[in-house]
Amino acid sequence: DGGITQSPKYLFRKEGQNVTLSCEQNLNHDAMYWYRQDPGQGLRLIYYSQIVNDFQKGDIAEGYSVSREKKESFPLTVTSAQKNPTAFYLCASSIVAGYSNQPQHFGDGTRLSIL
């Protein structure tokens, strides 16, 4: 079955530590996205990528980094510079970015907490 796989489901970070969240898709989608979800604030875009080896900052990119070396993979690193990383992180993909009739497909999310 095609879909998006996020791992791990739960992640704990110590102070000063970088952690990486995995996102893999087998839908052959060009575009991939990372969102952060906090209670009562909906989904906020961190980074997105329309093609391999290219990505753009979203609305809340500070303290995060990404890479897109393969079409199917879009890992997100939460760096120590992100002072409030506790949140639910969602990865999504779409056939292409920006086309108005293309839905986004989401993974099951990673819940990150501070130790």
Place this chain on the structure above:
Amino acid sequence: QQPVQSPQAVILREGEDAVINCSSSKALYSVHWYRQKHGEAPVFLMILLKGGEQKGHDKISASFNEKKQQSSLYLTASQLSYSGTYFCGTLPYNTDKLIFGTGTRLQVFP
């Protein structure tokens, strides 16, 4: 620039109807609707592309008034499975990324 959803929360009995509104300050090319159950991934419901367009999905339908930059989601004869948080995602002109609203939490009771 985040679209405003109203109401923030709705409580229904099975069989009752509800309307969720999404309003943007920007001119919109399209509006997406998603439903998310607690702790799960958001699930795509529908996309509205043109001003005045209406779409339906089972007993869930939506309209998009391009001139008013507003969309409404209509849930008819609600079922227990409709419970969850509904998000609109708006795509303004000349952008390539969705902007999501803060969500409307819907709870349906027997």
